[in-house]
Amino acid sequence: MDNRSCEALRLDNQLCFALYSTSLAMNKLYKPLLQALGLTYPQYLIMLVLWEENGITATELGKRLVQDLGALSPVIKRLEAQGLLTRQRSPDDERKIQLRLTDAGKDLRQRAGTIPGEVLCASGLDVEAALKLKAQLEEVRKTLQELI
Incomplete structure (x- = not known):
């Protein structure tokens, strides 16, 4: 193996590791800030979208967050159990589930500001x-x- 190949395989030269380790650090920073609101980071992301687009469908939410709906469903259910949002069938298309903020979900926006x-x-x-x-x-x- 030549020197160039060895350098390419150094951990400190990996873009993926820089992104990964920065993501970990960012999550550690967010954790206490979000705990004060009773939210996890994935819950916070969902709330950010709903504060922008109250009534968005679950499918649209998945697209916005670049997440599979299967991964988001349990997080949405926990937010509903916390009383921050409701899931309702769309009056236009019963196959679609709309996510709507409760008053408590709306009020949380100011605290997150x-x-x-x-x-x-x-x-x-x-x-x-x-x-x-x-x-x-x-x-x-x-x-x-x-x-x-």
Whole structure:
């Protein structure tokens, strides 16, 4: 094996590890912030979408979160059990399940309002750098999704 091959296989040279370890660190940062709201990170993501689009269907939610509906269903059920959302059949198409925020789910938005700023501050990035990094990551995701 030549030096170039050896360097390519170093852990510290792996883009996937940089993404993975950063994701782990980000989840550790979010954990106490979300515990104060009674949410897990997957629940928080669902709530973010519902705060934007109350009444979205479960299928649309899966597309927005780039998640399989089977993986989201138990999380949705837990949010419903917590009284933060309801699942209702669509009046237009009974095969579709609409997710609607309860008053408690709507009220939680205000309490969550400080989280993005706290995370940005903790990241050490300014807004411009964070938006640039986010755009780069979205481009990588888009390119990868076209391959899989």
